[in-house]
Amino acid sequence: MKSSIYNITKKGERKNIEFKESLNKKYHLEKDRKQRLASQMKYRMERGDGEAIYFIGVDDDGNLKGLDEYKMEESLFVLKNIAQEIGSVILNLDKYPGDNGTVAQALIGKKNNVKKDHMLVGVAGHVDHGKSTLIGTLTTGNLDNGSGRTRIFLDLQKHEIERGLSADLSFAIYGFCNGETLRVKNPLNKKEKAKLVENCDKVISFVDTVGHEPWLRTTIRGIVGQKLNYGLVTVAANEGPTHITKEHLGIIMAMELPVIIAITKTDIVTDETVKEVKEKVFELLKLVGRIPFMVKTDTDAEFIAKNMNQHLVPVLNVSSLNGEGLNLLDHLFLNLPIQDNKYKRKKPFMMYIDKIYSVMGVGTVLSGTVRQGKVKKGDKLLLGPDGTGKFLDVSIKSIEMHHYKKDDAEAGDVVGISVTGVDIGDIKRGMIICAFDYDKVPVRDFEAEVAILVHPTTIREGYECITHIETISETAIIEPLDKEYMSAGDTGKVHMRFKYRPYCIKEGQKVIFREGRSKGIGSVTKIIE
Known part of the structure; x- marks a missing residue:
């Protein structure tokens, strides 16, 4: 324990760590002093991506002094109050033996950052x-x-x-x-x-x-x-x-x-x-x-x-x-287990837009399920593609999940995201909101491997149907590639083209298409740029 603290202090590997030998109510909770400590904690959290680590009973050189039970409880009470000043809590607390008592290691963070x-x-x-x-x-x-x-x-x-x-x-x-x-x-x-x-x-x-x-x-x-x-x-x-x-x-x-x-x-x-x-x-x-x-x-x-x-x-x-x-x-x-989204959380942020709202006092809100990555309040993102394939710059004003305000959202969360920098009339279901480094390619034409489930006649070149991919629901024109026509029970490759505007899709995404009682399913196999 002692050597690890010493190394962190000397090497500066963890910018979100703070040492406190002790904290007492009378001095550290005095108004001006409390505000300074709160500002210090906020700074440490910013350096630590929303989390800070406080060692109690440790001096500025990283030596494990330790505190008796009464002083430790008082110090943790003060630390809790300082965290509350900036809307944070003690997420985790571990205690270790020191030279003259106990040393505590406290993880500070936003309560709504607790992984659910x-x-x-x-x-x-x-x-x-x-x-x-x-x-x-x-x-x-x-x-x-x-x-x-x-x-x-x-x-x-x-x-x-x-x-x-x-x-x-x-x-x-x-x-x-x-x-x-x-x-x-x-x-x-x-x-x-x-x-x-x-x-x-x-x-x-x-x-x-x-x-x-x-x-x-x-x-x-x-x-x-x-x-x-x-x-x-x-x-x-x-x-x-x-x-x-x-x-x-x-x-x-x-x-x-x-x-x-x-x-x-x-x-x-x-x-x-x-x-x-x-x-x-x-x-x-x-x-x-x-x-x-x-x-x-x-x-x-x-x-x-x-x-x-x-x-x-x-x-x-x-x-x-x-x-x-x-x-x-x-x-x-x-x-029931939930699939671990750890891999998806590390990717650049992207969410398909399902619903668009105009909320009084909030502005334009986009709802959907985060497909990958993580988004934070204040992030600068891109929204699109529009009818010409372009993307618009937007900023994240706030994030909510079932009316619960969050500082961030990650893969798997169903959220409403308030954005600025775009008119609500420019937004359409099926667009994406994404990070600048997300691989976004507007697509009009693509190939898919499909199976025709129900169709009263035949599907030939020029056949039009409503195609569903993610939240996209758009008319597409189909051309069979393996044969002249396709009918119920057939499988094969088709060329599909969004009739009115481009969207962002990827290979491997599921496709469902329908027209009246006719229905088919499949997956995207090739993007035609």
Whole structure:
């Protein structure tokens, strides 16, 4: 311990380290002195990328003097108060033996810089199969009344509430702290949601998609554009799997996501009917090469969470009315792993834009899921490409995740970013906001390897369809390359061209395209510059 401190002091390898022999309330918390110490701490944190290390009981030469128990507690109390002065906290505290007592090593940083596990779950299923009701019940802990009482938390538009049908993507959250489930009493209360994000060490964000067939475009956007960790498909016990169930399940599997099946509304049918629907779900999963696993106990939930992959699919019986299966979902989400984004965090920042808002008092806000890298408040970034392929200079004014203000965001976070330097009319969904060193190439033409799932006739040169890549939803012109035409069941390479404007895409990204009832999936294989 002594030699390491001595080396750091002499070599100056750590510019964010500060030694304090002792701190006392009467002297160091005096107003002027406290402000000077706070400024010093802020400087150390700036040198340490938002973190500072304080050694208590160590003199300026790095010698381990040590403090008795009373003086150490007083010194740590003072250090905590100084940190609070600049909106920071003691993130970690270690104690070591010194010559005449104890030496403490304290890591100082912003509370909202504490790394949180953030899981993104896309919820899909046929209309009236209980998606929004299930998520409303799960995130609030309030059972439904049979008339969609908990669904209202996710249907925000007037016509959605009146008709009981979701028409756009909705987001809901709950989470865990030290293994205990934390929920929100009122998901419409922004402060309550922000507090939940602050207190959780694992946050679950649900993307509630649209079950009504005419809004399939929005459902695809929710599954393709949000960089989900898992998919959750609801199947109503009073109806069973439908063509929309198969459609949504197919989209999730095309994105190579692990999926969970929840058989809902088990309270309104007989046990025999639930069993029949379960058998139909099992048959459907086996048909597409998946292995169903019925989750009946907490032990089952923990087992499947540790062993789950794209091939193993947990199936649960749930009821938002009597609470059946909700505790199993809690256990499942608590134990499900989240892919480590360490590699992506080291890359230059980039986020696809999903929604654009104008917020009074804040300005232009862009929301989406951070694909890679890390962004901080005050960063200078690029936004584009516009219709001509150019990028615009923007500055980051503020960052929020579910109304919780953050100093930074990283790969996997769903955030709203307030920007300056651009008019809201110049921004379009599907654009990216990125660091200057991100490899950004505006693309109009590209090749893709595709499979035609449904098509009544043939796809030939000049065929037009809506193409979804990330948050991009744009008309593209298709030309088969391997053959003169393609029909349902065919696979092969195609040339695709965005009809109206360029976008930033990369090789390997998933593609879903549709036109009426015609649908196809694939991936980008070559960028044509």
